[in-house]
Amino acid sequence: MIYLWFIALLCISSSSAQQFYDPKNCSTEPDTYPGSRYTCKTPQHPCETYLVFRSNQHFQNISEISKLFHMNPDTLLQENNHLNSSSQFLEAGREVLIPVSCSCSGGFYQVIFRYVVPENTTFSEIACGVYEGLLKSFTLERANLNTTIAGAELNVPLRCSCPDDSASIGKKVNYLVTYPIIQGDSDSDIRAKFGISEEDFLEANDLHQFSTLFPQTTVLIPVRDDSIKITDIPESSPAPISGFLPTIPVAKTHRVKSPTSLYIAACVIGFSLLIMAILVSILYIKVLRKWKSESVQPFTPSTSVVMSPTRGSSTTSCLSPDLLAGIKYCLVNYSIEELKMATKDFSEETKKSDSVYKGLITNLEVMIKRMRFEDTRRVIDLHSKINHINIVNLLGVCYDESDLSWSYLVFEWPKNGCLRDCLSDGSNVLCWKQRTQIAFDIATVLHYLHCCAFPSYAHLNVSSRNIFVTEDFRGKLADIAAPESLRSGAVSEKVDIFAFGIVLLELISARENTEGKLAKDSIGFLGGGGGGSEGGCFEGLRNFMDPNLKDYHLAEALCLAVLAKACVADDPLHRPTMDDIMKVLAKMASPQ
Known part of the structure; x- marks a missing residue:
């Protein structure tokens, strides 16, 4: 293997590529794979270039991002002139250009920043989380050998590159922008954002027509223009699953080796498409027949949500973004008159929150949620993609003909209402x-x-107010309306872990969490309270338990309390995963 890499490295000088693309993710162990750092083959003067950084929950505006990169906020605003002020809120994932001076040191291009570690963490979390994969974790560790990470000021050598005059595209390129790949990125979207050609993109990264891009890696964007601008691209549908790891296939180039291979490929693709068309047609006909036999109107597949409200009685209307989801997911299209009747004209009596009403439609209790029209498609598309028995079902939709800026989504209302109300009911x-x-x-x-x-x-x-209890006392999660896609790592899911810990504490004590006080103040007995003895721990737990609860097992209650404490840990990295939580709870829950 070493010999093969030696041969490959010898061939670098004859290659026309700018740099090698490294498919290994940010946190992998050290190896000799070409591209793990961008090499400079001959001493070169520093060059001015750019890195791309995405806003997130810790860096939500230019002011916060400029502090991370030790820059004047006005400099960043000037380079990102589509932004108005340094305090302007940036939605998660907004791409920001970071101007840097890239230089060659030790055979590698890099730009060094300083980072003061605010709390105990890992090199991987800093490299892959804070700096979003703009350097490898082992690169950061090597740059800070024998350093105690907590509270340290680290050297952070971020990846950058300068155009190589010996490469075929080198004299035509002004900048090589370092771009971190996240799940959902595609090479076509990346090229469209910067207005570059497929040929330039592939050559700059030594990619070919069969290459695949992976999350938590970086690519170089060769920019020919004197100025750089990132064009907003509408969010595309997620890439199909390939095995267990989502991958982003690089589009094929237009360069083909021979007409024969082109004809063979065309025949194979054509035959595959024919078979797929036949199968889809057969499936579609079967579904139509089934719907007709059940006196349900067939649907017309469409990539857009039905936007015109119907009048009169409810009719079946499929609002999915594609055929397969449409077959699986059909919604009732309610009229506004039906919803007004169900909620007594949206009276205060039926109002459960600012935008949620409880109603009765054909003897079925439903939850009616009012929302902006533009959000309706996104919510429907989301519910068409997720499928779980413990998620509150989306039943239908209604468009208000008198005010098309608003619409209503109709969900099931589980028999026993929300968990918070159940825990507050001392009689049941x-x-x-x-x-x-x-x-x-x-x-x-x-x-x-x-x-x-x-x-x-x-x-x-x-x-506990977004968890509902069914007639047979099973839990269902509601408000699956605006979740965040975990496209930039596992930071956001720790928010759910914390919230789940709060729910566990409420299940144990029946007390409602108030501004985090329940989590912080009520479980001190687990940290040595009550005298620090085992007896004191159990006594503290008994005092914490719901006084109306008489049939609990003390050992199980202690197990849940300890699990809840881990979930609400201050450091997100110290909170368990849902996989860990499932293993604990599976032993207590009754069979399905």
Whole structure:
């Protein structure tokens, strides 16, 4: 293997590529793979170039980002002239150009920044999280050998590159922009953002027609113009799943080796498309027949949501973004008159929150949520992609003909209402088994969103008021309306873990969390309170338990309390994953 890499490195000088693309992710162990750092083959003068950084929950505006890169906010505003002020809020994932002076040191291009570690963490979290994969974790570790990481001021050598005059595109390129890849990126979108050709992109990164891009890696963007601008590209549909790791295929180039291979490829593709068309047609006909036999109107597949409201009685209307989702997911199209009748004209009596009403439609209790029209498509598309028994079902939609800026989504209303109300009802106390089952049900939903859905999501609004209890006392999670796609790492899912810990504490004590005080002040007995003895721990737990709860198992209650404490840890990195939580709760929950 070493010999093969030696041969490959010898061939670098004869290659026309700018740099090698490294498919290994940010946190991989050290290796000799070409491209793990961008090499400078001959001593060169520093060059002015750019890095791309994405805003996130820790860096939400230019002012915060400029502090990370030790720059004047006005400098960043000048380079990102589409932004108005340094305090302007940037939605998560907004791309910002960072101007840097890239130089060659030790055979590698780099630009060094200083980073003061605010708390105990890891090199991987800093490299892959804070700096979003703009350097490898082992590169950061090597640059700071024998350094105690907590509270240290680290040298951070970020990856950059200068155009190589010996390369075929070198004299035509003004900048090589370092761009970090995240899940969902495609080479076509990246090229469109910077207005570069496919040929230049592939050559700058030594990619070919069969290459694949992976999350938590970087590519170089060769820019010919004197100025750089990132064009906003509408968010595309997620890439299909390939095995267990989502990958982003690089589009094929227009360069082909021979007409024969082109004809063969065309025949194979044509035959595959023919087979797919036949299968889809057969499936479609079967579905139509089934719907007709059930006196349900067939649907017309469409890539857009039906926008015109119907009048009169409810009709079946499929609002999915594609055929397969449409077959799986059909919604009732309600009229505004039906919803007014169900909610007594949206009276205060039926109002459950600012935008949620409880209603009765054909003897079925429903939850009616009012929202902006432009958000409706996104929510419907999301519900068409997720499928879990412990998620509150979306039943239908209504467009207000008198005010098209607003619409209504209709969800099921589980029989026993929200968990918060159940815990507050002293006359109908949830037993211990019901509480542990509800905890397990919600854990399975979050595990599904974090680990099984594609793309994966964080709910970001888990609470006892968004958890509903069915007639047979199973838990269902609601408000699956605006989750965040986990496209930039595992930071956001820790918000769900914290919120789930709060729910566990409420299940144990029935007390409602108030501004985090329940989490911080009520479980001191687990940290040595009550005299620090085992007896004091159990006594503190008994005092914390819901006084109306008589059938609980003390050992299980202590286990849940310890799990909840881990979930609400101050450091997100110290919180367990949903996989860990599932393993604990599975032993307590009753069989399905």
